[in-house]
Amino acid sequence: MEINNIIDYLVKAAESPEKAIKESCKKNNKEAIGCVAPYAPEEIVYAANCIPVGIWGGRVEITKARTYLPAFACSIMQSIMEYEIRGTYDFLKAVLIPAVCDTLKCFGQKWKGKSKAIPFVFPQNRRSKSSELFLENEYMYIKKELEEILDIKITEEALQDSIILYNDYRAAMREFVEIASNHTDVITPVIRHKIIKASYFIDKKDYLGYIKELNEKLRLLPVNNSDKKRIVVTGIMLEPDGILDYFENYGLDVVGDDLAHESRQFRTDAPFSKSALNSLSKRWVNHDACSLAFDPYKERIQYLVDLTNHYKADGVVIALMKFCDPEEYDVPLIMDRMKKENIPLQVIEIDQQANSFEQINTRLQSFAENMQ
Amino acid sequence: MSIINENMTSMEMLNILVDKNMEDARKAKERGELVCWSSSIAPCEFTETMGIHTIYPENYAAVIAAKKLAPEFLEHAERKGYANDICGYARINLGYMDLQKNLANSEFPLPDLVLLCNNICETLLKWYENIAYELNIPLLIVDVPFNHGNEVTEENIKYVESQLHDIIHQLEVICNKPFDMDKFQEVMKIASENANAWYEATSLCSAEPSPLSGFDMFNYMALIVCMRGKKECGITFKKLKEELEEKIAKGESGLKGAEEKHRIMWDGIACWPYLSHTYKVLKNKGANMTGSTYPSAWALKYTPGNLYEMAKAYTSMGNNLSLKGQTDLRKGIIEETKCNGVVMHLNRSCKMCDFLQYEIGKELEESMNIPITTFDGDQADPRNYSKAQYETRIEALVEMMEQRAE
Numbered sequence: 001m002e003i004n005n006i007i008d009y010l011v012k013a014a015e016s017p018e019k020a021i022k023e024s025c026k027k028n029n030k031e032a033i034g035c036v037a038p039y040a041p042e043e044i045v046y047a048a049n050c051i052p053v054g055i056w057g058g059r060v061e062i063t064k065a066r067t068y069l070p071a072f073a074c075s076i077m078q079s080i081m082e083y084e085i086r087g088t089y090d091f092l093k094a095v096l097i098p099a100v101c102d103t104l105k106c107f108g109q110k111w112k113g114k115s116k117a118i119p120f121v122f123p124q125n126r127r128s129k130s131s132e133l134f135l136e137n138e139y140m141y142i143k144k145e146l147e148e149i150l151d152i153k154i155t156e157e158a159l160q161d162s163i164i165l166y167n168d169y170r171a172a173m174r175e176f177v178e179i180a181s182n183h184t185d186v187i188t189p190v191i192r193h194k195i196i197k198a199s200y201f202i203d204k205k206d207y208l209g210y211i212k213e214l215n216e217k218l219r220l221l222p223v224n225n226s227d228k229k230r231i232v233v234t235g236i237m238l239e240p241d242g243i244l245d246y247f248e249n250y251g252l253d254v255v256g257d258d259l260a261h262e263s264r265q266f267r268t269d270a271p272f273s274k275s276a277l278n279s280l281s282k283r284w285v286n287h288d289a290c291s292l293a294f295d296p297y298k299e300r301i302q303y304l305v306d307l308t309n310h311y312k313a314d315g316v317v318i319a320l321m322k323f324c325d326p327e328e329y330d331v332p333l334i335m336d337r338m339k340k341e342n343i344p345l346q347v348i349e350i351d352q353q354a355n356s357f358e359q360i361n362t363r364l365q366s367f368a369e370n371m372q
Numbered sequence: 373m374s375i376i377n378e379n380m381t382s383m384e385m386l387n388i389l390v391d392k393n394m395e396d397a398r399k400a401k402e403r404g405e406l407v408c409w410s411s412s413i414a415p416c417e418f419t420e421t422m423g424i425h426t427i428y429p430e431n432y433a434a435v436i437a438a439k440k441l442a443p444e445f446l447e448h449a450e451r452k453g454y455a456n457d458i459c460g461y462a463r464i465n466l467g468y469m470d471l472q473k474n475l476a477n478s479e480f481p482l483p484d485l486v487l488l489c490n491n492i493c494e495t496l497l498k499w500y501e502n503i504a505y506e507l508n509i510p511l512l513i514v515d516v517p518f519n520h521g522n523e524v525t526e527e528n529i530k531y532v533e534s535q536l537h538d539i540i541h542q543l544e545v546i547c548n549k550p551f552d553m554d555k556f557q558e559v560m561k562i563a564s565e566n567a568n569a570w571y572e573a574t575s576l577c578s579a580e581p582s583p584l585s586g587f588d589m590f591n592y593m594a595l596i597v598c599m600r601g602k603k604e605c606g607i608t609f610k611k612l613k614e615e616l617e618e619k620i621a622k623g624e625s626g627l628k629g630a631e632e633k634h635r636i637m638w639d640g641i642a643c644w645p646y647l648s649h650t651y652k653v654l655k656n657k658g659a660n661m662t663g664s665t666y667p668s669a670w671a672l673k674y675t676p677g678n679l680y681e682m683a684k685a686y687t688s689m690g691n692n693l694s695l696k697g698q699t700d701l702r703k704g705i706i707e708e709t710k711c712n713g714v715v716m717h718l719n720r721s722c723k724m725c726d727f728l729q730y731e732i733g734k735e736l737e738e739s740m741n742i743p744i745t746t747f748d749g750d751q752a753d754p755r756n757y758s759k760a761q762y763e764t765r766i767e768a769l770v771e772m773m774e775q776r777a778e
Contacts, residue, residue, distance in 0.1 A: 068730050072457055072720060099518045102494045106727035108520055109695035123531060124490065124497055125515035130534035134517065137527040294497050296504040296511040323457055325723070329498035332453030333505060347453075 003217040006210050007191060013201050014194035020201040021053055022091075028203045031150065034095035034115065036107070037076055038236070038260040038292055039122065041139050041280050043166050043270065045096070046204060047158035048146045053092065054200030055080055056261060057352050059240045068110060074323040075352040076236070077103050084113035094118055094149050096142065100292045101326055118145045124294035126285045135281040143277070159276030169204050170266035172211045177256065177263060179215055181311055184253040185224040189244040192254055196262045229371050230255040232308050234300075234334075235319035236327060237261035240352055243319075246361050250368035256311040258304060259319065264290055291326040300330060301337045308343055314371050315344035317364075322351045344371050376604055382592075382612035389604050390594050393427070394480070400425040401481035406547065409503065411496045412597045413669065414489035415514060415686060417563050418539050420601030421556040422547050426487070431597045432480045433461035436468070437644035437752035445471070446753055460721040460752030462499040469503065485509050485546060487539075491516040491689040493724040510546055512539055516687045522696050524688050533683035560676035563601050567672045569609035570596045574667035576616040578709045581632035583619035586661025587651040588626060590642045596670045626660060633658030634773050637706050639665070639732075640717030640725045645754035646762075653763050654715075657770045663709035665690050665701065695728055699735045706740060713773040715766070716746040720756040743772035 001009075013020035021032050033050045035042060042052035057079030065081035073081075083089060092115040097108035099121045108119025120138045123131035143154050173196070180187035187195070195214070199207050228251040237259055238244060247254060257263045268287045273279035287293050289303035308316055316338060321327055331347060338345040346367040348360045375392055376385045401407050408419045408426045419426045436442050437460065445467035450456050452470060454463055472478040486509065488500040497513075504511035514535050517528050540551045574592070577584050592612065599605040625632040636654065638661045643650050654661065669690060674681035690701050706714070716733060719725050733744045745765040750756035 070718060070726055073723070073727060099520060100494075102723040103727060105494065105518045105520075105724065109728060110731055119520035121517040121520060123515055123517055124494075125513050125535055128515070128531075128535050128538055130531050131515070134527055134531035137525075291498075294501065294513070294515070296501050296513075298501060298505045320455075325458055325495055326498055328455040328458050329462075329502055331455070333502065335453045 001210075001213060003186070003214065003221075006214045006217070007186075007195065010198040010210060010214075011191060011194045014197040017053075017201045018088075020198070021051065024051055024201065024203045024206065028206075030203065031093045032091065033146070034089055034092040036080065036095060036097045036104070038100065038264070039098055039284075039287075040096045041142065042204075043159065043162040043276070043280055044139060044143055044146065044154065046165065047154050047162040047276075048143075048150055048152060049158075050093065050146075050150070051203050052200075054261075055089065055095065056200070056237060056239075058083070059352055062353055068112070072323050073103055074321055075350070076321065077107055079352050080107075081112065084111060087113070090114040094146065096120065098122055101324075103323075103325075116145070116149055118142055122284055122293070126287075126293065132278065132281045132285055135284055136275075136277045139277045139280055156276055163270045163276055163279055165204055165208065167269045169199075169208045169211070170269055172208055172215060173199070173263075173266040175215050176211055176218075179218045181230075181255040182223045183218050183221055184228065184230075184255065185226060186218065186221060189247040189252070189254040190241075193238060193244055193262070199265075226253070227251075228253045229314040229368060230311060231315055231317055232256040232258065232304065232311060232313045233317045233319055234258035234304055235260070235350065236321040236324055237350065238319045239350070240354065242357055243348070243350075243360055246357065246364045250364050252317075252364065252368055255313055256307050258289070258300070258307060260290070260292065291330050298330070298333060301334055304334060305337065305341055305343070308341075313343075315346065315367065317367070318345065318347045319350050320347050322349050374604060374607075376607060378611070380611075382608050382615055385604070385608040385611060386592060386595055389599060389608065393598050397425040397427045398477070398479070398481050402477075406484045407481050408485050408487055409483040409500075410487040411489055411492070411500070413492055413672075413686070413689060414487050415536065415539070415682065416487075416601045417556065417559050417682075418512075418536075418543060419487060420559045420563075421552055422543050422549075424485070424543075424547070426601075427480060427483075428597050429465040429480075430461050431594055432468075433464040433752055434642070434644045435594075436464050437754075438647055440645060440754070442645060442752050442754060456753075457720065459493075459495045459499065460750050462495060464752055466499070466502060469506065473507075482507065483509060485512065487512045487514075489514040489516055489686060491686055492691045493722065495723075510542070512542055514539065514686065516689070516692055519687065519693050519697065522694050524684065528687050529680060529684045532687050533680050536679050536683055557677050559601050560674075560682070562603055562606065563672070564674060564676055566596065566600050566602075566606040566609065567670055569606040569613070571667050571671035573609045573613040573616060575708070576613065576620065577626075577662040577667070579616075579620045580635075580710060581623065581625035581627075582635065582660050582662040582709070583616040583624060583626050585626035585628075585651070585655075586638055586664050587642075587647065589661075589664070589666060590647070593666060600670065627655050627658070630655050631658055632660045634713060634770060635660055635662040635709065635711045636713040636715050636769070637661070637663030637702065637709065637711040638715050638717070639702065639729070640719050641722060641751040643717060643719075643749040643757060644751055646749070646757050646759070649759055650749075650762065653766050657766060659713070659766070659770060659773075661715075663705045663711040665705065668701070668705070691724055695731055698728060699732050702732060702736060703740065706736070706742060712742065712777065713769050714742055714744040715769065716744060718746050718748050720748070720750045721752060741776070743769055743776060745769040
């Protein structure tokens with residue numbers, strides 16, 4: 001395929017999730033299982049011959065969800081609640097809900113959609129050896145639930161194959177973001193985001209094929225030496241659509257990210273281990289530098305400095321999800337460190353339901369001007 | 373020699389002990405001994421055994437809020453970049469810590485280590501991460517996974533139990549001395565007895581009229597939070613029990629100067645900046661808070677020496693239960709303390725307290741035919757409360773309670 005066709009295909013999938021999921025399910029003769037943000041053992045879902053679908057909310061008018069969630073719940077959960085009440089997710093066979101914060105702990109208890117909810121917990125004391133065993137048991141429970149719902153048996157072999165595929169996918173994604181940082185004329189902030197987002201709606205095997213081909217073709221293009229500012233973004237996610245347009249308008253290229261929705265998904269591989277579930281469990285134990293995984297050393301802060309240096313970035317933007325505790329606690333410490341490192345920093349507030357981005361517009365404009 | 377004696381009232385004992393505990397920590401700090409900051413329902417048995425002076429940021433933040441001193445610290449934290457929607461206790465504490473960081477002496481001495489147990493909320497993980505990072509001190513954690521199913525699983529208990537063993541080792545390294553198992557056994561015995569004494573005293577709210585107002589119980593809570601590992605705590609609650617039994621015998625109500633006409637369950641944390649207002653509005657209507665989740669919160673029952681049972685007690689906490697578990701807990705409280713109305717505090721500081729409120733309230737209303745009201749407030753930030761709204765809501769609740777009683 002031509003490079004433009006690959007990009008078009010992935011961008012369209014990101015823009016029409018339901019269509020992309022249903023086409024992918026049909027093509028591969030699979031069912032779809034939802035994975036509520038931020039993390040899930042997608043490999044187990046894939047080994048169950050299903051397509052794991054990322055559920056990250058979206059722009060929707062909140063009407064029915066108001067009954068069930070106070071206005072100070074984060075906007076991702078507000079949107080998901082609205083969609084689930086409206087039946088948007090009812091075509092999914094089940095939905096995995098991780099209890100990584102207080103909001104999600106409660107959320108897993110009050111799913112209003114028709115699909116079966118499977119809440120689970122990631123242990124947070126990841127330095128304790130017993131956390132691995134605990135998580136293996138959580139994964140065992142997810143596996144059993146899926147086997148029952150789908151009336152299938154998930155074999156060790158299928159799990160191992162799934163892990164191999166996912167490690168390949170993660171390696172290809174890491175390669176993609178690396179190459180893309182040198183080709184920001186083709187992989188603009190909006191396109192970069194949508195290419196990564198498409199991974200949530202397409203069978204990973206097919207998606208991996210597109211990414212590998214895209215990586216090969218991108219490498220052949222001349223390196224882009226624009227005078228635009230190179231930016232690292234961090235946070236939960238950089239949506240709704242429209243925000244990244246401002247990045248483009250003000251000449252801010254996204255060269256690296258530490259977003260839960262994007263690079264945090266593929267930063268950590270599942271290592272080789274005695275069993276597939278133990279391997280997946282170890283993956284969480286190794287998942288560092290993330291606001292959602294307990295870390296008294298705050299490795300995320302150093303990671304952001306390293307990421308900025310690695311990409312020779314001019315500045316960092318924190319996309320702060322409104323009402324997200326895990327992210328909000330990190331902000332003052334990141335601000336302090338960036339100041340010490342002399343790295344320009346801007347914080348923008350993310351609200352999926354926002355209709356106007358005037359404040360973001362102003363902030364990014366002044367951020368871009370100050371870096372001149 | 374103990375600083376309390378049997379001639380004192382339980383309230384006198386409470387005041388002396390709470391002050392003494394803080395004073396001891398300050399003196400210990402001056403002597404160069406270790407001070408630990410701990411979350412409110414963490415296993416204090418371990419630091420107590422090692423002679424580490426343990427104090428409680430949640431308690432101190434509540435004291436600051438009740439004294440109406442919170443704005444200075446809240447605003448300082450917000451100037452540092454903390455969003456104004458995160459937990460008010462955390463903002464007060466982190467603001468306080470930042471202001472005191474470079475001072476020689478603090479009323480609430482800065483810690484040499486922190487101990488956290490996330491059985492009440494996940495916010496503690498981030499809050500204590502920040503303390504440990506900013507002060508560059510060790511952090512001990514007992515991670516208690518949320519019980520998303522209707523049972524507390526064996527896997528959950530075993531994971532928590534194994535972390536209790538880890539804590540012993542970590543403390544030996546930090547204190548550079550062996551963990552004294554005999555002392556540990558003794559402390560566990562005291563803590564269990566204290567937990568029992570707390571529950572026995574506060575559960576006397578079930579008497580009609582209740583000899584204790586839930587708002588007074590909020591005050592006594594400071595002791596079970598801060599001194600659960602010390603003998604004096606149990607002595608005070610035994611005294612409180614005696615006093616309450618005496619009041620029961622006389623038929624006296626815990627509402628000072630008012631007749632108990634209604635009995636309500638308070639769902640959530642106290643609204644500390646407006647404690648007096650929230651109490652008086654209820655009292656003026658003859659409504660006594662007889663039910664709350666607090667008596668059972670520290671009723672941590674286990675056989676001293678049995679770490680498996682201890683782990684089970686810490687992970688079976690009300691806040692850490694599934695929706696069904698949390699609802700059943702409240703049904704039990706309403707029945708035991710004979711409540712005929714529920715006040716739910718929609719607390720801006722606490723997502724864990726709030727985000728299941730709709731479902732819990734609906735189930736209580738439907739299955740128990742009990743009227744419920746909610747009000748907007750905050751455990752520590754005075755900006756998130758409206759006196760007028762609270763008054764209107766309580767008035768409506770009392771009307772509903774009266775109608776249903778007819």
